[in-house]
Amino acid sequence: NAGVTQTPKFQVLKTGQSMTLQCAQDMNHNSMYWYRQDPGMGLRLIYYSASEGTTDKGEVPNGYNVSRLNKREFSLRLESAAPSQTSVYFCASSEAIWTGGKDTQYFGPGTRLTVL
Amino acid sequence: GEDVEQSLFLSVREGDSSVINCTYTDSSSTYLYWYKQEPGAGLQLLTYIFSNMDMKQDQRLTVLLNKKDKHLSLRIADTQTGDSAIYFCAESIRTGANNLFFGTGTRLTVIP
Numbered sequence: 039n040a041g042v043t044q045t046p047k048f049q050v051l052k053t054g055q056s057m058t059l060q061c062a063q064d065m066n067h068n069s070m071y072w073y074r075q076d077p078g079m080g081l082r083l084i085y086y087s088a089s090e091g092t093t094d095k096g097e098v099p100n101g102y103n104v105s106r107l108n109k110r111e112f113s114l115r116l117e118s119a120a121p122s123q124t125s126v127y128f129c130a131s132s133e134a135i136w137t138g139g140k141d142t143q144y145f146g147p148g149t150r151l152t153v154l
Numbered sequence: 155g156e157d158v159e160q161s162l163f164l165s166v167r168e169g170d171s172s173v174i175n176c177t178y179t180d181s182s183s184t185y186l187y188w189y190k191q192e193p194g195a196g197l198q199l200l201t202y203i204f205s206n207m208d209m210k211q212d213q214r215l216t217v218l219l220n221k222k223d224k225h226l227s228l229r230i231a232d233t234q235t236g237d238s239a240i241y242f243c244a245e246s247i248r249t250g251a252n253n254l255f256f257g258t259g260t261r262l263t264v265i266p
Contacts (some may be wrong), residue, residue: 040242042196057249071253073256078162078240078258079258080256080257080258081197081242081254081256082258083253083254083255083258086253096253126197128197130197141185141246142187142199143199143254144199144203145189145196145197145198146196147194147195147196148195148196
């Protein structure tokens with residue numbers, strides 16, 4: 039049981055290049071999330087997928103696209119990378135069966151992206 | 155919008171208690187969480203509290219919630235060097251999924 043896995047761990051891009059960050063979870067969770075973490079700003083939600091087949095924008099979606107490929111996998115794509123997208127990217131998943139109750143998010147180890 | 159604030163740094167001596175504070179703005183929060191992030195790693199859930207509770211204790215961890223002041227704190231008793239990490243508070247507000255809004259994180263340094 040690996041939990042949430044992310045690839046790659048590190049990536050360096052030049053401005054204008056594109057890439058896709060991969061995320062997979064093996065916990066049969068319904069919801070998945072992409073965050074970015076910048077110094078002094080905590081984590082900010084980029085996109086989320088409440089359930090298979092749906093995706094929605096979070097707080098900072100500009101410059102990103104996502105695909106919920108199936109229940110397990112949720113990818114994040116940068117079409118034309120910019121230096122402002124240099125950050126650490128985290129994927130997370132949760133059961134998200136909303137009953138007004140607790141719904142723990144489980145995080146992957148992160149991808150450190152540098153855009154030159 | 156949601157605004158969750160924490161102080162950025164805290165240093166304590168090994169064996170002392172640590173208190174990490176957090177303020178939030180959305181009174182409709184249902185659950186509030188504390189996550190721990192060790193260097194180079196993802197976030198790991200430490201504990202959580204439901205918004206109708208005042209206090210929750212879990213071994214060395216005590217969470218206090220003052221809903222009137224929208225203030226959350228995490229107390230770590232007998233702090234150890236292994237507790238050195240960044241601690242994030244987060245509030246949960248239903249917006250289609252169980253979205254979390256995170257604070258900026260507090261970097262706890264434990265001095266031997």
